[in-house]
Amino acid sequence: MNAMSASPQPDFNIRPATPEDAAVCGEICFRAFDTISRAHNFPPDFPSPDHSTGVLSMMFSHPGFYCVVAESGGRILGSNCMDERSIIGGIGPITVDPDTQNRGVGRALMQNAMDHARERGAAGVRLVQAAFHNRSLSLYASLGFEVREPLSCMQGKTAQRNVPGCSVRPAKISDVDACNELSRRVHGFDRGRELSDAIQQNTAVVVERNGRIAGYATALALFGHATAETNPDLQALIASAESFGGPGILVPSRNSALFQWCLANGLQVTQPMTLMSVGLYNEPAGAWFPNILY
Numbered sequence: 001m002n003a004m005s006a007s008p009q010p011d012f013n014i015r016p017a018t019p020e021d022a023a024v025c026g027e028i029c030f031r032a033f034d035t036i037s038r039a040h041n042f043p044p045d046f047p048s049p050d051h052s053t054g055v056l057s058m059m060f061s062h063p064g065f066y067c068v069v070a071e072s073g074g075r076i077l078g079s080n081c082m083d084e085r086s087i088i089g090g091i092g093p094i095t096v097d098p099d100t101q102n103r104g105v106g107r108a109l110m111q112n113a114m115d116h117a118r119e120r121g122a123a124g125v126r127l128v129q130a131a132f133h134n135r136s137l138s139l140y141a142s143l144g145f146e147v148r149e150p151l152s153c154m155q156g157k158t159a160q161r162n163v164p165g166c167s168v169r170p171a172k173i174s175d176v177d178a179c180n181e182l183s184r185r186v187h188g189f190d191r192g193r194e195l196s197d198a199i200q201q202n203t204a205v206v207v208e209r210n211g212r213i214a215g216y217a218t219a220l221a222l223f224g225h226a227t228a229e230t231n232p233d234l235q236a237l238i239a240s241a242e243s244f245g246g247p248g249i250l251v252p253s254r255n256s257a258l259f260q261w262c263l264a265n266g267l268q269v270t271q272p273m274t275l276m277s278v279g280l281y282n283e284p285a286g287a288w289f290p291n292i293l294y
């Protein structure tokens, strides 16, 4: 395949990623995020190459993920992953070796994932983008992605430790049906496979109000999403965490009541981000926050 961008254009091909590619791709992933984040004085998304390699190892071997690498003369230039556990594809992380950026490799990796989503009949594709990153914003918008939601990545421990009338407990497999039903009401689709995986990993929690499930989170972390009936239900989930995994949770900045509650409770904004989508998108009818994919 020929790259589609300005010269110099490397020749490269795109092929499925294998678990053996994880170490090289993890190193590129770490360097790509570290370089762009440091250039803008933001904390890196991945603390070390080992961490990014661990995440990519999981994705490259998980049957619910579609993962590809771009390769030139046997050298890996970058990789892309898409979570396919619901009718919406969630893209990320996509990274290109800093030495090869801005030459069309990222566009080809994105186009490949979008073509694959179309072929499998996905209702849409979404991603979360670092708002300060001009290149990724421009690339995704030119591929048809629309800006849906400004997000504030927030970290800390809330001063208020619980919400009256709401109780939070670990999620069980028997909760999945109720959580799926709630997700369909709020978003128009469910993320049950993701929730089941999170329950097995012991990161998922539910909030109960008036004796029934009013919300859930797959994790209080950058890699977790949450869906709830109301802001107080979501606040109960947020307040149950001692801290959030990774750089923080992704609070929709336009949800003023939630955002202001987080600020009043002492949470700090670590980074602005943007949710983007192509295909199906319903304005959510409830309280929610996305994970780092969507």
Ligand SMILES: CC(C)(COP(=O)(O)OP(=O)(O)OC[C@H]1O[C@@H](n2cnc3c(N)ncnc32)[C@H](O)[C@@H]1OP(=O)(O)O)[C@@H](O)C(=O)NCCC(=O)NCCS
Binding pocket: 004, 005, 006, 032, 033, 036, 092, 093, 094, 095, 096, 097, 100, 101, 102, 103, 104, 105, 106, 107, 108, 128, 129, 130, 133, 134, 135, 136, 138, 139, 142
């Ligand atoms: C984001 C990333 C994957 C893109 O890959 P890439 O190979 O550098 O990107 P490409 O060269 O294919 O495409 C970049 C496009 O943005 C355009 N672009 C770059 N800066 C721009 C700007 N300031 N304004 C407008 N367009 C811009 C380029 O012209 C190009 O468009 P074209 O294909 O129409 O010429 C890569 O830069 C990367 O790994 N960045 C660090 C990690 C990261 O941020 N990943 C994304 C997480 S959301």
